[in-house]
Amino acid sequence: MRTVVVGAGPVGLGVAYALGDQDCIVLERESEAGGLCRSFTVGGATFDYGGHAFFTKHAEVDELLTRFAPHELYRQPRNAWVYAYGTFVPYPFQSNLFGLPVDVVADCLLGAARQAAAAGDPPASLREWITASFGDGIARHFLMPYNEKLWAHPLDVVAPQWTGERIVQPDLEDIVLGALSRRDYRKYPNANVRYPHQGGFVELYRPLSTAVEHRIQYDEFRQVDLARRTVVTKSGTALPFDALVATLPLPDLVARTIDAPAEVRSIAQRLRHNSLYLVSLAVDPANASDMHRVYAADPEIPFHKLVLNNNSSSSLAAAPVFGMQAEVSFSEHKQVARDGLVDRVVAALVRMGLLRSPADVGACDVREVRYAYPVATTQTPAAVADLREFYAGHGVILGGRFGEWSYINSDSALQRGLDIGRELVR
Numbered sequence: 424m425r426t427v428v429v430g431a432g433p434v435g436l437g438v439a440y441a442l443g444d445q446d447c448i449v450l451e452r453e454s455e456a457g458g459l460c461r462s463f464t465v466g467g468a469t470f471d472y473g474g475h476a477f478f479t480k481h482a483e484v485d486e487l488l489t490r491f492a493p494h495e496l497y498r499q500p501r502n503a504w505v506y507a508y509g510t511f512v513p514y515p516f517q518s519n520l521f522g523l524p525v526d527v528v529a530d531c532l533l534g535a536a537r538q539a540a541a542a543g544d545p546p547a548s549l550r551e552w553i554t555a556s557f558g559d560g561i562a563r564h565f566l567m568p569y570n571e572k573l574w575a576h577p578l579d580v581v582a583p584q585w586t587g588e589r590i591v592q593p594d595l596e597d598i599v600l601g602a603l604s605r606r607d608y609r610k611y612p613n614a615n616v617r618y619p620h621q622g623g624f625v626e627l628y629r630p631l632s633t634a635v636e637h638r639i640q641y642d643e644f645r646q647v648d649l650a651r652r653t654v655v656t657k658s659g660t661a662l663p664f665d666a667l668v669a670t671l672p673l674p675d676l677v678a679r680t681i682d683a684p685a686e687v688r689s690i691a692q693r694l695r696h697n698s699l700y701l702v703s704l705a706v707d708p709a710n711a712s713d714m715h716r717v718y719a720a721d722p723e724i725p726f727h728k729l730v731l732n733n734n735s736s737s738s739l740a741a742a743p744v745f746g747m748q749a750e751v752s753f754s755e756h757k758q759v760a761r762d763g764l765v766d767r768v769v770a771a772l773v774r775m776g777l778l779r780s781p782a783d784v785g786a787c788d789v790r791e792v793r794y795a796y797p798v799a800t801t802q803t804p805a806a807v808a809d810l811r812e813f814y815a816g817h818g819v820i821l822g823g824r825f826g827e828w829s830y831i832n833s834d835s836a837l838q839r840g841l842d843i844g845r846e847l848v849r
């Protein structure tokens with residue numbers, strides 16, 4: 424039985440690992456495994472494809488990655504901040520109102536109190552969910568503009584089902600106490616994070632990719648003929664398969680399925696996602712701070728998130744340059760000009776007091792992540808279910824963040840890969 428896996432991201436690596444010595448080929452179009460968990464350097468500073476840190480509730484993934492790691496992972500409390508109204512407050516905004524302008528705090532508290540007493544229908548969109556969960560003050564002053572910026576979609580079309588694990592939900596008592604004084608509110612899953620001791624996030628997955636390296640062919644998947652159960656690669660190799668595990672973005676899979684019916688092609692068009700420009704700057708270490716992340720809703724600031732990756736581990740902190748990476752999301756609903764983006768990011772950093780002067784930027788890099796966040800809409804679950812069923816009928820298993828259009832982190836992706844591999848063995 425031959426399994427072909429498209430993609431050597433966490434899902435693909437997990438499948439290959441779990442398949443043991445069974446016949447398996449992993450196709451990867453980049454020159455390195457790791458997928459969105461890869462890292463790169465700019466002017467001596469180490470960056471990931473957007474800020475990455477490790478935390479997990481999957482015991483098997485935790486055990487596997489820590490057993491493989493050459494050193495114990497670097498572990499620390501997450502030091503994240505929000506920039507709003509010209510000041511910094513700790514993350515998350517909703518439980519750290521202290522220090523914001525008094526009229527903003529009053530709006531947020533009164534809105535939260537009114538909302539706590541209100542009853543209503545279950546929210547149908549992210550817009551409704553935010554107001555229903557926090558009231559109109561917190562919604563208006565941060566969570567609405569922040570989420571509009573991040574998702575690059577009108578919040579009316581974004582479904583709210585994923586929010587439970589992703590948006591911190593303090594109760595009214597925590598909101599009020601966090602408005603009266605600065606507290607250390609840490610009731611959220613990534614309050615403590617881990618990161619490789621040396622190098623970027625990719626090092627977390629390096630030992631696993633080394634273990635399955637002999638199965639990886641660095642060649643792009645170009646086409647699948649479902650009737651013949653054969654994949655063709657960029658180099659022209661034809662690979663017959665019994666099972667195909669597809670971790671590439673679903674619209675790309677459908678576009679490359681030569682015998683996909685029109686109905687399947689039209690379903691794939693219902694899937695929505697956003698993209699990111701990553702603006703990575705290597706700056707003079709005199710600008711170093713101890714922050715890990717800064718979130719900004721202000722429309723005058725071009726990014727929604729700033730990643731200060733040198734603080735991810737002690738070895739990165741000792742580097743002679745300090746890295747700052749701005750995540751700027753875009754989509755067909757929110758166009759962002761790439762020209763001049765570095766200057767706009769640098770100007771915002773100076774305005775925020777995070778960079779002394781543009782002259783402190785030694786090197787910079789702008790790169791695009793075409794598929795960054797899958798955007799869940801009301802149409803997503805049915806579209807993914809239909810595509811899953813269609814492909815399952817042809818021996819194709821879908822897996823991963825964009826293979827299943829699921830807002831998951833790398834730990835859940837790896838778990839999914841291990842589960843798929845074991846299922847195939849069975």
Ligand SMILES: Cc1cc2nc3c(=O)[nH]c(=O)nc-3n(C[C@H](O)[C@H](O)[C@H](O)COP(=O)(O)OP(=O)(O)OC[C@H]3O[C@@H](n4cnc5c(N)ncnc54)[C@H](O)[C@@H]3O)c2cc1C
Pocket residue numbers: 429430431432433434435450451452453456457458459460472473474475476477478642643644645670671672675750792794795796822823824825826831832833834836
């Ligand atoms: C901004 C951002 C921040 C994140 N933060 C975190 C975090 O803090 N912690 C965390 O654990 N996770 C984080 N993630 C999520 C994590 O990166 C993903 O969940 C994980 O990488 C998904 O794994 P995957 O295997 O599903 O897909 P991917 O990692 O996307 O891997 C898919 C692979 O398929 C390959 N491929 C695509 N098309 C083809 C083709 N035609 N032929 C051959 N190969 C192909 C790609 O090159 C890639 O290697 C973050 C993601 C983003 C975008």
